[in-house]
Amino acid sequence: MPSLAPGACGGCAQHRTDSLLRLGLNPDKWDILIALAGNPNVGKSTVFNALTGLRQHTGNWPGKTIVRAEGAFAHEGKRLKLVDLPGTYSLQAGSADEEVARDFILFGRPDVTVVVVDATRLERNLNLVLQILDITDRVVVYLNLVDEARRHGIAVDAARLEQRLGVPVVSGVARERVGIDDLLGAAYRVATGQRETRPYRLEELPGNVEGTVAALAGTVAQAFPQVPNARWVALRLLNADDAVVEAVRSGELGQLGDEPPPAEDAPPPAQGVRDHVLETARRLRWELPPDFQDALSERIFAAARSLAAAVRMQGLKRARFDFDRTLDRLLTSRTFGFPLMLAVLAVVFWITIEGANVPSGMLAALLIDQAHPWLHGLAAAAGLPWWLSGFLLDGVYLATAWVVAVMLPPMAIFFPLFTLLEDFGYLPRVAFNLDSLFRAAGAHGKQALTMCMGFGCNAAGVVSTRVIDSPRERLIAIITNNFSLCNGRWPTQILVATIFIGALAPAHLAGAVSAAAVVGIALLGILTMFVVSWLLSRTVLRGEATSFSLELPPYRPPRVLQTLYTSVIDRTLIVLWRAVVFAIPAGAVIWLVSNIEVGGATLAAHGVSWLNPFGLLIGLNGVILLAYIVAIPANEIIIPTVLMLTVLTAGAAGTAPGPGVMFELDSMEATGGLLRAGGWTLLTAVNLMLFSLLHNPCSTTIYTIYKETRSAGWTALSTLLPVAIGVAVCFLVTQVWRLVAA
Amino acid sequence: MVEPGFALAVFAGLCLLLAALLWPERGLLPRWLQFARLSERVRLEDALKHVFACRQEQQACTVDSLAGHLAVPSGEAAALLTRLARMGLLRMEPDGPALTAEGARSAVRIVRIHRLWERYLADRTGVPPAKWHDQAERMEHALSTEQADALDARLGRPAWDPHGDPIPDASGSMPPAPGIGLPAATPGRAVEIVHMEDEPPQIYDALLADGLVLGGRLEIVERSDEGVRVRAGGRDWTIDPVAARNVNVRELGPDAPVEAPTATLRDARPGERVRVVDISRACQGPQRRRLLDLGVVKGAEIVPELVSAAGDPVAYSIQGALVALRSQQAAWIRVDRNGAGARPEVA
Known part of the structure; x- marks a missing residue:
């Protein structure tokens, strides 16, 4: 589960391969394989970046890495491959993440596993370390965030921890690269066998469980004499762990010893012996009490507690701890909590909207007003036929330019x-x-954040739902993210509200009234989000799994420069790129439908007249519906497409550049005049604002939903549900309006 | 233009029609599905299960007991048995019908799906315990063996269902239900409930209403013809003989405390250091696993640190980390409020 914003793809294998090739290292070939494990939010990705020199996005959020990130680098003439495993609290394989991490440590046969440990939360982190030591001997512990721990009044005796755990312990601060070289050296020595480890193994289990486990462990050790962790294997078999059962069944388990596979690999035990192990496990399973899981966790935490107590140095001043608590009391207080939150969010949105105006205008002037005619001139000089330059420049180029100009600055x-x-x-x-x-509403508190992210961009909002680690709540957040009025829709709302709703009020109030109308639409979106979440959690999602927890990490001073770099490069550009990829075919389609004539009229004209009756029924018109169909890829080009289609069908000549060429008019009055000529009324405007909020997500978002859910069903629901709601709401508003007006 | 009143009427009509079709449980579609599942096959499977159950519990198995169990006329019950015998799943013995090896396999398969589905409902959904049995009765006829295997894998191959019954594994083997019957427990001893039979539902509902839960503790006061008198939570009551037979218990050591601690983490005041006793059995599946992984284990010390602006959730200091839990989760965690003192001040 990665960070809140879409930079997560910085961790995708694809992205990584590109950067690695530049380093001249091929991640498919390596001499030493290193696995990087740890609890969520302990700085694993920071360690990863420090070791590989890559820039995977990191954030102060539990749960950042969902895809297994891989990187490679050279050390002492060897090629080292580093695999960043998802952050997990344990290796019980209870969730998809835990399964990925566990399977890699067990079956991926890393030469060494580096466990990153947060020095401020030692007990919880040692819980994972002990579970990993149960599986493999080749472990190095990196004690991260010792500076933060010191500020919280915690110091850890790394030497004593090393002595107790029996594996190398390196302490440091990954953000400042402190201890990274030592870590690399230690990992290298353990991987190459220069450094022997004698890992801490957990003591006996509570009475009745111990007997059962010991009996099965004996059987396992007999069948697979070379397996170093027979007790662990026995425990997993008693848990009916599918992966381990399969490894025994196939005999693969015998090859998972910590030694690199020798040339004369011992043949797996005979079929009969392996079946005997499984049969014994099946029989012994019934002897365990139903709550033996609890006993296992208890035992590990008891060991972790006593270890932590032995290595923690007490009596330090806790300046930072008290600061954190004071800040927390303020930020979560009954009196100030909500007002502070609203103020912070309001400032963020205000800066975004205000700050984006000027660069958006400049980009539009540059890309649309200047570059577009200039390119046309160039095309004419080169002697391109009208249909080719129209298709390329008026269709493809213009749509792309529009998306970039509107989308880039606010993001x-x-x-x-x-x-x-x-x-x-x-x-x-x-x-x-x-x-x-x-x-x-049956949802998770973190949905508040994915919702806010959706105000920036719904595709980014959908990606950000990865921080929600409970499956049911995550689906709710994905499906309802579209009800956050995204950046691409704000301009439409503002334009229509100013022309049609602001005009109703006296001139000095017009601005305030239209702003209120837009905010009202955004609030309606939030309300819809709550209602739909509530309905979903009580109907189709009733049977999905749920597991709430929310960790509050310590405050950390933000790194401004690195944040700017990663969020602009990784997050903004990736989302923008995806949007551009989708805008190109949209531009092409828009130009084509406006220029291809069938039976004396363009395809667009046919479409508009065919859609018109239904459009009028729900208080819109054929032009708007067609615009929403052809401009699915990007909400940004709805208004330009509507204007172009209006001219095309209403025949208001003189204002427009030509069929298939999207445009906007310089003045609001002119735009209003054109729309009214196209048959727009106040009712049309209100319905357009509603429909702009309540319609299918743009195709970038639909694609992202599919990538995140891996389910055509959920993608279809997320796409069709908002349209159905939008059509119903517009229909009701229209008919009631007409009833009242009549 | 369409007349608005007319359009609205048509729209309302469409909504009504959709609701009539799809409304959960009462709509035409759910009703039709309900009807479809009362097919011949379902009744045959239910009959098979009945014979399997009474053979296991060594009770008399007759045409009348089957008729009573399925709520069908005796003639139909007899016809069902005949059909099962013709299919080679059942043979008539002197003491009544008995299953053939093939019949026993089919019956265990149905039992397995039933118990897996109950496990699923308990672990992964918010469906209340009283409804588990009914839903599982429906699913046991609907799931294929492959689907059951997939569900088994997804649930992490559970060994026990939420009533304490063993879930047969894919090969069909399982031990008998654990513990001894409540009527057989020694008076004066403390016992833990290890199994609660969920059939018939009326008795199960009554047991639930009496506050009995799997893993709960009781003290046996006395046995009589009127039933078993038990004490828990500071009150005495009698469980009638029929209901008592549906509860299996495990006798605890002579010095085991009967009274489970009643304080939960929800009762702890901000800054108060409490010690975890256990997590309630009502919390199962991923939720329980998550709490355990976070370090909510017996003996762990927890301090409520922060109350959110709306009062719920509350952030607790658990194993060195600050973790927010909802009040429903905090209510699952039983704690000892006296075992740990106030927060020690660090110099």
């Missing part, structure tokens, strides 16, 4: 601001404060 401002809050650790507190509201 380049919004994402870094959000990332700073995330880095600091404020966002989990927002989720903490808002959880009770979301709980009432």
Whole structure:
């Protein structure tokens, strides 16, 4: 589960391969394989970046890495491959993440496993270390965040911890690269066998469980004499762990010893012996009490507690701890919690909207007003036929330029601001404060954040739902993210509200009234989100799994420069790229339907007249519906497409550049005049605002939903549900309006 | 233009029609599905299960007991048995019908799906315990063996269902239900409930209403013809003989405390250091696993640190980390409020 924003793809294998090839290292070939494990939010990705020199996005959020990130680098003439496993609390293989991490440590046969440990939360982290030591001997512990621990009044005696655990312990601060070289050296020595380890093994289990486990462990050790962790294997067999059962059944288990496979690999034990192990496990299974899981966890935590107590040095001043607590009391207080939160979010949105105006205008002037005619001139000079230059420049280029001009500036401002809050650790507190509201709707408090992210971009919002680690709540967040009015839809709302609704009020109030109308639409979106979440959690999602927990990490000073770099490069550009990829075919389609004539009229004209009756029924018109169909890829080009189609069908000549050429008019009055000529009324405007909020997500978002859910069903539901709601709402508003007006 | 009143009427009509079709449990579609599942096959499977159950419990198995169990006329019950015999699943013995090896395999398969589905409902959904049995009765006829295997894998191959019954594994083997019957427990001893039979549902509901839960503790006061008198939670009551037979218990050591601690983490005041006793059995599946992984284990010390602006959730200091839990989760965690003192001040 990666960070809140879409930079997660910085961790995708694809992205990584590109950078690695530049380093001249091929991650498919390596001499030493290193696995990187740890609890969520302990700085694993920071260690990963420090070791590989790559820039995977990191954030102060539990749960960042969902895809197994891989990187390679050279050390002492050897090629080392590093695999960043998902952050997990344990290796009981209870969730998909845990299964990935566990399977890699067990079956991926890493030469060494580096466990990153947060020095401020030692007990919880040692719990995982002990579970890993149960599986493999080749472990190095990296004690991260010792600076933060010191500020919280915690110091850890690394030498004594090393002595107790029996594996190398390196302490350091990954953000500042402290201890990274030592870590690399230690990992290298353990991997190459220069350094022997004698890992801490857990003591006996409570009475009745111990007998059963010991009996089975004996059987396992007999069948697979070379397996170093027979007790662990026995425990997993008693748990009916599918992967381990399969490894015994196939005989693969015998080859998982810590030694590299020798040339004369011992043949697996005979079929009969392996079946005997499984049969014994099946029989002994019934002897275990149903709550033996609890006993296992108890035992590990008891060991972790006593270890932590032995290595922690007490009596330090806790300046930072008290600061954190004071700040927490303020930010989550009954009196100030909500007002502070609203103020912070309001400032973020205000900076985004205000700050984006000027660069958006400049980009539009450059890309649309200047470059577009210039390219046309170039095309004419080159002697391109009209249909080719029209298709390429008026269709493809213009749609792309529009998306970039509208989308880039707000995202380049919004994402870094959000990332700073995330880095600091404020966002989990927002989720903490808002959880009770979301709980009432059957959702997770973290949905507050994915919702906010959706105001920037719905595709980014959908990706950000990865921080929600409970499957049911995550699906709710994905399906309802579209009800956050995204960046691409704000301009439409503002334009229509100013022309049609602001005009109703006296001139000096017009601005305030239209702004209120837009905010009202955004609030309606939030309300819809709650209602739909509530309905989903009580109908189709009733049977999905749920497991709530929300960790509040310590506050960390945000790293401004790195945040700017990663959020602009990784997050903004990736989302923008995806949007551009989808805008190109949209531009092409828009140009084609406006220029291909069948039976004396363009395809667009046919479409408009065919859609018109239904459009009028729900208070819109054929032009708007057609625009929403052909401009599915990007909400940004709805208004330009509507204007172009209006001219095309209403025949208001003189204002427009030509069929298939999207445009906007310089003045609101002119735009209003054109729309009214196209038959728009106040009712049309209200319905357009509603429909702009309540319709299918753009195709970038649909694609992202599919990638995140891996399910055509959930993708279809997320796509069709908002349209159905939008059509119903517009229909009701229209008919009631007409009834009242009549 | 369409007349608005007319359009609205048509729209309302469409909504009504959809609701009539799809409304959960009462709609036409759910009703039709309900009807479809009362097919011949379902009744045959139910009959098979009945014979299997009474053979296991060594009770008399007759045409009348089957008729009573399925709520069908005796003639139909007899016809069902005849059909099962013709299919080679059942043979008539002197003491009544008995299953053939093939019949026993089919019956265990149905039992397995039933118990897996109950496990699923308990672990992964918010469906209340009283409804588990009914839903599982429906699913046991609907799931294929492959689907059952997939469900088994997804649930992590559970060994026990939420009533304490063993879930047969894919090969069909399982031990008998654990523990001894409540009527056989020694008076004066403390016992733990290890199994609660969920059939017939009326008795199960009554047991639940009496506050009995799997893993709960009782003290046996006395046995009589009127039933078993038990004490728990500071009150005495009698469980009638029929209901008592549906509860299996495990006798605890002579010095085991009967009274489970009643305080939960929800009762702890901010800053108060409490010690975990256990997690309630009502919390199962991924939720329980998550709590255990976070370090909510017996003996762990927890301090409520922060109350969110709305009052719920509350952030607790658990194993050195600050973790927010909802009040429903905190209520699952039983704690000892006296075992640990106030927060020690660090110099």
